[in-house]
Amino acid sequence: MIGRTVAKSGFTVRRNSENWSGAWGPPMSNVKVKTLKLFQKVNHFPGALQLSRKDCLWRNMKKMIDQFGRSEFNFTPATFVLPEDSRRLRKIFETHGGVWIAKPPAGSSGNGIHVVSKWCEIPKRCPLVVQRYISRPRLIQGVKFDMRLYALITSVHPLLVYVYSEGLVRFATSKYIRDVEHLYDRYMHLTNTSVNKTSPRFRPNDSLDKRKGNMWSLNSLWSYLASRQQADIPKLWERVKDIVIKTIISAEAKIVETSDSTLPSKYNAYQLLGFDIILDDDLNPWLLEVNNQPSMDPDTPLCSIVKGQLAKDFLNIVGFQIPDTIPAEDARYLMEKYKQSPLCLDNRLHEITLTETEKGKQDRFVNGKNRADYLRNILDTLTPDDVRHLIRYEDEATQLGGFEKIFPTRTTYDYHKFFDKPRYYNRLLDAWEEMYASDKTRGILRLQKLCEKKYHLPGSFAALDTPRDI
Template sequence: ISSLPLFPLSIEEPMTLGTEDDREERPALVPSLFPFMPPTLYFSTANEKVELLPVEQRRLLKWKMSTVTPNVVKNIIGRSHFKVTKKSHDWLGCWGHHMKSPGFKAIGEHQKLNHFPGTFQIGRKDRLWRNLSKMQVSFGKREFNFFPRTFVLPHDIKLLRKAWEDGGSRQKWIIKPPASARGIGIQVIHKWSQMPRKRPLLVQKYLHKPYLISGNKFDLRIYVYVTSYDPLRIYIFTDGLVRFASCKYSSSMKTLSNKFMHLTNYSVNKKNSEYQTNSDDKACQGHKWALKALWQYLGSRGINTTLIWEKIKDIVIKTIIASEPYVNSLLKMHVRTSYSCHELFGFDIMLDENLKPWILEVNISPSLHSNTALDVSIKGQMIRDLLNLAGFHIPQKDDVVATCSSTSSSTSRSKPDLSADEKVKRAFYLTQRYVDQDFLSTVLDVLTPEDIRVLAESEDELSRRGEFERIFPSPTSSRYLRFFECPRYLNILLDQWEHKYWNNRMKGIQDLGSSSKSRCVHTQPINKHTHTSNSWTHIESSTSLCVCTFCVCLIFYLCAFLLRL
């Protein structure tokens, strides 16, 4: 009985024919690329089964259920032998509601919630446009020109009135409640008399020339996953949904859909992952396409879809950066460890007649309900990859018990503060006003234990990405560092790592392993989030052996820098 999944598999999930014993068995734990990092739990597809962990470890696999936990999450965690718990301290994962920032204080170091504090700064429509407008003022319209002209009422009522008068008689505006979801309360108006006056509203210039497919409007749902805000790590799922505005096909739409039925009605070939026709599939219901189907459609018309995708990624990175100072501030105030937070965002994007992407809104709790085979295929793969990417660790039983007795205490971390040499190094790189690539590259010359831990965590995470693509940091992400309100040392570190190793990751992994042995890193398996104080004491005492080497290098860097001046 204990080997059966806690949640029965949904009949919507695609699964090959055969008995459970025919499915490939996968190990329950994914080993790290490095000997000093812990393994992570494996989340399987419907065509796989996950081996059973020893009883003592399996008892720790608890998931806190919420009224908003979608079935796609329940199915996937059930295959990894999680059981439901209602207690506040013994769960490892929860897919639940967003909550007020002080509520994050109750999350233990071994627990993961699918939200960061403060992401409402882009998840609420009014805050999103305020923050993007602020970035536009600071960095210019050339960099931040991907959102429609927007006013927040009642504060901007006079500015809106002037813009309306300057726009002439034939114009359309769209009004939205600032905190609504799923299209509730949205209206298009074309007369000033239709404008509500007394309640908070977001008013946007209507994009009156969208790109049409056979006369039909559509928008894109892009799935974006952030695993960490310091350092910032952003992933984008390579597939998504194309949602057509009309509920009925026009005659021309029917012709078009028949022509491209093989693009949306597909099953994934297990061997080569190519799309294949499946006449029994209902994936076209609801007038949705897969994002990859749209790229094939546009590509067949000679359109450069790679350029569109790059522009979308640019929008995503800049929008997430707009929320970064708020989130990091609240993380420091209310969250014990960065391990405890991760978040999936749903970006709604529209293409205009020139195929320029515009951001419409950001959802911090995007719908994961699966009403069609297309939804099941895309969302199922996406959530499975997301949970693997999240990197769930198995804690020690004592750590769970300790969390139970300290949930009401302060958010003091069991990990000590940075050592003296680490503080000096970080301050050195953050206080230089005029720097070039040659100077920044020296950040990798002497790696502290914390540097090595962060880089190893990043490489491990990247190796589990599945169908996600990491877009920050990336080989071209240096240009985005200037958009941060405050420079972050770890962003510089990862950016330089990408500069050096993006085209030869295996060498980077080998060099990092060598650094861990030669530069005073504790090389026993240590889980940062379930460590004992003795483990960190060992690291800190070992770190002191690196001080002399670092100081010599620091003097060399300073001399070289002064000579350049």
């Protein structure tokens, strides 16, 4: 689906090439990431395995639970990482029993998953993540289901997170029976399409609006739950967004540290994530896992519809720019074709080297303890580096398609307490939202006037920005 989408946009898809603009594939090694050219963009932030590896994800979640309490992070089932937690888990088995689900830390597509009720059923010779099984899931027509949601991170410093308004609802192919005698029926307990499409009972769906077969669109599920089960969908959606934001923040410090030490430019990376969430019988959402490279294959007609639009929308937000290394003749041809000049990537827009003035401002505002300390003054005088970050921020807002920006917004300041430490750019955007969220035109006009003076470009000697420039 990715190849088809970029080909329609005029790009050439190649399997092996050194001179490429964008890549979609597994994570590169940190050594290879450091060699990226300034015009190249990959689909993984270094360190993002902290979210997708189930053992890393749980360790990050446990850190947050220990620091902020279970009430703030009450969306993950009790989890143990083996072999390090083997003694504790065995004691719980012997004392309380229950049903558990064991997964390989880096597994996907339902491979290597076991639903168990006895300690002797857990494999002992390989690393595992063992979670309390959600044994009372919300059912539709007696069948278990989960939701595949899509979140997009375009930057980790500042943190910019979007969630897609559409998604996929994946149904099992056997009716759910809450009995240990049926724990071995993968078609009953696993909702992965890769598992259930091998069942003779699997039925595809070919419409966003039809509630049929073993896959629905997310909005069809919302319609069903609202009309048939009286669910409060806006409230449920807010809880889902809360899960996405908190989950990403749990790993933010490690991702920022790795990305800052390896990426040559902030242009070089983005991350599309697949969040798998299940609803229990009380309609509480639970995070099952996060996929760092969600499948974009058109497994079913409905997959093709949802993923086709998803690919178009997230690639538009990410924004691939034409390299500044193309021949001058090609550049002239493209400028004439698209009636735009300049057309090629200007690396100055992604400059990460700070002047002494910019360093001084960042030190001053990142060390303030209270929000009021920076809300009052951080926007009084914007540095060229500030303007570059704000331009990117507002540019992305014009390309949302089916995405919704969920962090930062004017109402997300409360999430700042979950970060490992304050970060200047997060505070800058928080203040920008507070000042301009209700009047975006005024904020954009301020940036436009600065851009006309080329104030945002390194080496510019334009006058300092002040609110009087508005």
